[in-house]
Amino acid sequence: MIELRNIDKDFVVSKTETNHVLKNLSLTINDGDFITLIGSNGSGKSTLLNTLAGSLKPTKGEIYFDGVNVSKLNDYQRADLIGRVFQDPNLGTIGDISIEENLAIAFKRGQKRTLSWALKKNNLALYQKYLTPLNLGLEGRLKEKMSSLSGGQRQAVTLLMATIRKPKLLLLDEHTAALDPKTSRKILSLTDNLIKDNQLTALMITHNMKDALKYGNRLLMLQEGRIIADYSKEEKEKLSVDDLYQKFDEAEDLN
Amino acid sequence: MNWSAVFQFIGTDAPTQGLIWAIVALGVYLSFKILNVADMSVDSLFPFAGIVSLTLINVGVPALLSLLIATLLGMVVGFINAALHVYLKINPLLASIIVMIALYTPNVIISKGNVTLAENMNTIFMTFDNIWNNMIATKIVVLALFVLGTFILIYWFFGTEIGLSVRASGKNETMAKANGINTNKTYILGLVISDGLIALAGSLYGQMSKHFSADAGRGSIVIGLAIIFLGEVIFANKSFKMSLISLAVGGLIYWLIIDIIIEIPSFNTNYLNLTKALFMTVIIGIYELKKKLAKKKNHQEMPKDNPEEVTA
Numbered sequence: 001m002i003e004l005r006n007i008d009k010d011f012v013v014s015k016t017e018t019n020h021v022l023k024n025l026s027l028t029i030n031d032g033d034f035i036t037l038i039g040s041n042g043s044g045k046s047t048l049l050n051t052l053a054g055s056l057k058p059t060k061g062e063i064y065f066d067g068v069n070v071s072k073l074n075d076y077q078r079a080d081l082i083g084r085v086f087q088d089p090n091l092g093t094i095g096d097i098s099i100e101e102n103l104a105i106a107f108k109r110g111q112k113r114t115l116s117w118a119l120k121k122n123n124l125a126l127y128q129k130y131l132t133p134l135n136l137g138l139e140g141r142l143k144e145k146m147s148s149l150s151g152g153q154r155q156a157v158t159l160l161m162a163t164i165r166k167p168k169l170l171l172l173d174e175h176t177a178a179l180d181p182k183t184s185r186k187i188l189s190l191t192d193n194l195i196k197d198n199q200l201t202a203l204m205i206t207h208n209m210k211d212a213l214k215y216g217n218r219l220l221m222l223q224e225g226r227i228i229a230d231y232s233k234e235e236k237e238k239l240s241v242d243d244l245y246q247k248f249d250e251a252e253d254l255n
Numbered sequence: 256m257n258w259s260a261v262f263q264f265i266g267t268d269a270p271t272q273g274l275i276w277a278i279v280a281l282g283v284y285l286s287f288k289i290l291n292v293a294d295m296s297v298d299s300l301f302p303f304a305g306i307v308s309l310t311l312i313n314v315g316v317p318a319l320l321s322l323l324i325a326t327l328l329g330m331v332v333g334f335i336n337a338a339l340h341v342y343l344k345i346n347p348l349l350a351s352i353i354v355m356i357a358l359y360t361p362n363v364i365i366s367k368g369n370v371t372l373a374e375n376m377n378t379i380f381m382t383f384d385n386i387w388n389n390m391i392a393t394k395i396v397v398l399a400l401f402v403l404g405t406f407i408l409i410y411w412f413f414g415t416e417i418g419l420s421v422r423a424s425g426k427n428e429t430m431a432k433a434n435g436i437n438t439n440k441t442y443i444l445g446l447v448i449s450d451g452l453i454a455l456a457g458s459l460y461g462q463m464s465k466h467f468s469a470d471a472g473r474g475s476i477v478i479g480l481a482i483i484f485l486g487e488v489i490f491a492n493k494s495f496k497m498s499l500i501s502l503a504v505g506g507l508i509y510w511l512i513i514d515i516i517i518e519i520p521s522f523n524t525n526y527l528n529l530t531k532a533l534f535m536t537v538i539i540g541i542y543e544l545k546k547k548l549a550k551k552k553n554h555q556e557m558p559k560d561n562p563e564e565v566t567a
Contacts, residue, residue, distance in 0.1 A: 055432070079435030086429070094426045104416075105423050109434045113416040152560040161434070183560035 002029040002052075002169055002201070007061035009047050009225075021047045022058070023225040029169065034195050034202045036212040038244065039222030045205045048222065049171050052203070054078040065168055080110025083162030085155065085175040092158030095147030099138065099157060102146050103127045106161030130160055134190065152183035156190060163194055170195065172204040188215065209241040223251045269510040274398035275460050276478055277506030278405055280486070282452035283479030284502055285409075290425045290445045292347040295476060296336050297453050299358035302472035304329050304454035305461025306366040312462070313372065318379040322458045329454020330447045332358065337446040341439045362469040369468045370461075378462035394463060401459060405452060406499055412448070413495060421445045422495075474528055481535040482509050484542045491545075 009022035021044045029035065039045045050056040052063065054075035062071045065081050086092050093102050104118045107127075124142065131139040134156050138149070146154065155175055162170060172191065176184035192215055195202050206212050212219055219236050221229040221244070228251045231239065279301065286294035304325040311321035332354060339350035372378065384393045412418040424431040424441040431438050453475075461467045485508060486501030516522060516530055 053433075074432075076432045076435050076437050079433060082433075084433045091427070091429050092433070094423060094430055096426050097422065101419060105419060105430075105434050105436075108416055108420075111435075113420050113436075115412075115415045115417055117414055118416045118419040119414070150560045180560055 001031060001064075001066060003027070003062075003064040004052070005062045005064070007048075007051060007063070008059045009044070009051055009056060010059045021225050022051065025061075025225065025227060027220075027227060029201060029203065031201055032199055033218050034192075034200075034216035035204065035218045035220055036216040037203060037205045037220045037222060038207070038209065038212045040248070043222040044225040045222055046173060047225075049173050049203065049205060052169065053082055053084060053171055080165075081168040083109075083165075083167035083170045085158045085162050085170075085172050087174045087177050089151040089154040089158065089178060092161065093146045093154050095145065097146060098143050099146055099149070100124065100127060100142040102157065103130075103142075103161060103164065106164050109165045111165075130164060131157075134160070150183075152179050152187055155179065155187050159187070159191060159194060163198060163200065166198060166200065168201065170200050170202040172202060174205050174207060177207060191215075209244050212244070213239060213241065221247060221251075223248065269507065269514045271394050271398055271463060272510040272514075273507035274395070274402050274503075275456050275463070275506075276482060276510065277402050277503045278452055278456035278459070279475060279479045280482035280502045280506055281405060281409060281499070282449045282456065283476060284483050284498070285445055285449035285452070287480065287483065288425075288498075289413075289422055290442060290449070292446075293351070293476070294336065294446065294449060295348065295351040296332065296354035296358065296450065297476040297479060298472055298474065299355045299362060300329055300332055300450055300453050301457035301460070301475040302467055302469065303332070303358050303362050304457030305467040305471075306362055306370050306469070308458035309370045309372055309461045309465070309467055310365055312376050312378065313370070318377055318382055318462060322379060322455065322462070325458040326451050326455045329457070330451040332454070333447040333450025334443060336450065337443040341442060359469070366467060366469045370466070372462075372465035378465065379459075380463060398459065398463075401455070402503060405455065406503060409448075409452075410496060410499055417444075474531060477531055477535055478509070481531070481538055482506050484535070484538045485509055488538060488542050488545065 004025060004027040007022050007025045008020065011019040011021060013019050025044075025048070037045055037048070047056060051058055054070070054073055054077065058071060062069055064070070070078055070081070084092070094105075100119055104120075104123065107123060127142060128139040131142075136153050136156060138153065138157065141148075146157070149157065158175075175191070176187045179187060188211060191202075191204070194200065202216075204216065213236060217233040217236075219229070219231040219239075220227055229247055279297070283294065283297060286292050307328060308321045308325040311324060312318055316324070336351055336354045339345045339353060340347045343350075345353070380390070380394050380397055383397055384390055386393075413422055420431065420436045421441040421444055423434070424436055424438040425445070428438050431441070457472070482502060482505040486498070486505030489505065489508070490497055490501040512534070513531070516534075517524065517527070
């Protein structure tokens with residue numbers, strides 16, 4: 001179980017101006033939740049994700065993973081708990097080194113890195129085993145440079161890297177937004193399968209309302225740094241895209 | 256002009272210089288190519304190590320031990336250089352310039368302007384020369400062993416889990432952090448190794464020439480960078496292993512070219528630094544041009560997710 005307790009996140013813009021991005025935000029993520037997160041630009045979606053990952057520290061409030069307070073830990077110190085896939089396919093992987101080397105780096109996430117050889121024969125077979133179900137033919141291309149892959153293929157590998165060591169929480173930051181529609185669909189269903197097969201807990205930001213309704217078992221709506229709606233699987237199934245727009249409009253009128 | 260002396264010079268100077276500067280280039284490669292920073296401290300660290308090494312020998316420290324001490328001091332300098340950035344948040348380039356300026360002081364104080372090997376004192380080359388009795392061969396063999404040793408060690412290290420994490424940090428900090436790599440630590444480690452190599456090379460250079468002045472070493476970084484780019488122009492940089500080999504070969508070719516330029520009868524050696532700078536400009540120009548052409552070609556062949564959907 002992951003808990004956010006009364007999180008404030010402020011950005012100082014100038015001496016007289018402070019931007020309050022997250023406002024007293026509390027959230028409990030249960031094990032096995034696959035949450036889709038929607039909200040307009042500037043609503044604080046990415047800030048929320050970065051705060052969970054440790055790339056940003058909350059101004060106020062605490063974050064607990066299974067009862068352990070991780071608020072003070074940096075992103076690399078929390079990496080054993082968190083798998084991340086970014087919007088930009090180039091951010092999650094390194095183009096200049098081989099696919100195998102990328103996977104070897106991810107395979108050591110949350111583990112002690114030693115002076116033993118990074119590319120091990122035994123692991124190569126393991127990587128091939130993981131890559132085969134992606135149906136991208138990458139299992140035979142492990143020695144090739146990452147940059148020889150397309151954006152969609154790179155996101156697929158990043159997904160694999162983020163989950164090769166089972167994370168407590170998988171963070172997906174609009175990870176299909178930079179892809180063409182067909183590839184985006186493929187990567188989303190791959191994501192869904194990975195989460196189901198490995199019983200992962202995941203939080204996915206999306207701009208696509210249909211995807212927000214189609215995937216996951218819970219839907220969060222964020223507006224001006226506050227959670228304005230938290231729909232369960234049953235509630236979500238009854239909703240339409242229009243209902244979501246209406247909800248956003250109502251929230252705006254209240255402000 | 257005595258041409259037989261010229262040939263002798265080319266025949267002896269380029270290999271030894273090339274071997275020493277291959278180690279410098281390896282150090283610069285680690286900072287410039289792997290960590291993605293220009294480490295200006297090279298310009299005063301190189302003479303620092305040479306001066307320290309010769310001074311230690313003059314007070315009776317064995318040659319090999321003086322080499323080791325100078326290298327360790329270089330690693331300390333690398334740590335300070337990295338710490339200025341990691342802990343004080345100083346821009347990496349500025350941090351290395353601060354270290355470069357600061358080192359001028361010990362260089363002048365220790366050498367009192369100039370340091371020359373005292374008579375009856377032995378460098379590592381002289382120690383080994385007792386075996387062969389051929390100074391040129393000895394120098395080349397000893398230096399080649401050091402080049403081989405350092406290059407193999409570096410190749411091994413960057414193939415380990417820790418070494419790979421250092422490479423990852425320089426290439427993509429976001430990815431490195433997301434995979435649990437402490438990029439501050441890897442930055443420090445990378446610069447410590449890089450500056451250790453520079454100091455080793457400076458120390459070897461001092462012992463080979465038996466003389467070092469405090470203002471020597473100016474332009475070391477330029478030579479190191481020129482060798483890196485020369486290597487990349489000659490070898491189309493395929494893998495990490497090939498990059499390392501290109502540095503060793505690049506070092507030899509660089510000095511061969513410089514030697515040939517120096518030996519042009521009408522060449523005025525006062526123009527040497529300008530010549531080196533121009534030479535480097537030309538090499539980088541060719542490198543960038545090659546990269547641009549490769550990119551153009553690559554762009555056309557860039558893999559698409561759904562080629563059939565792409566319309567002209």
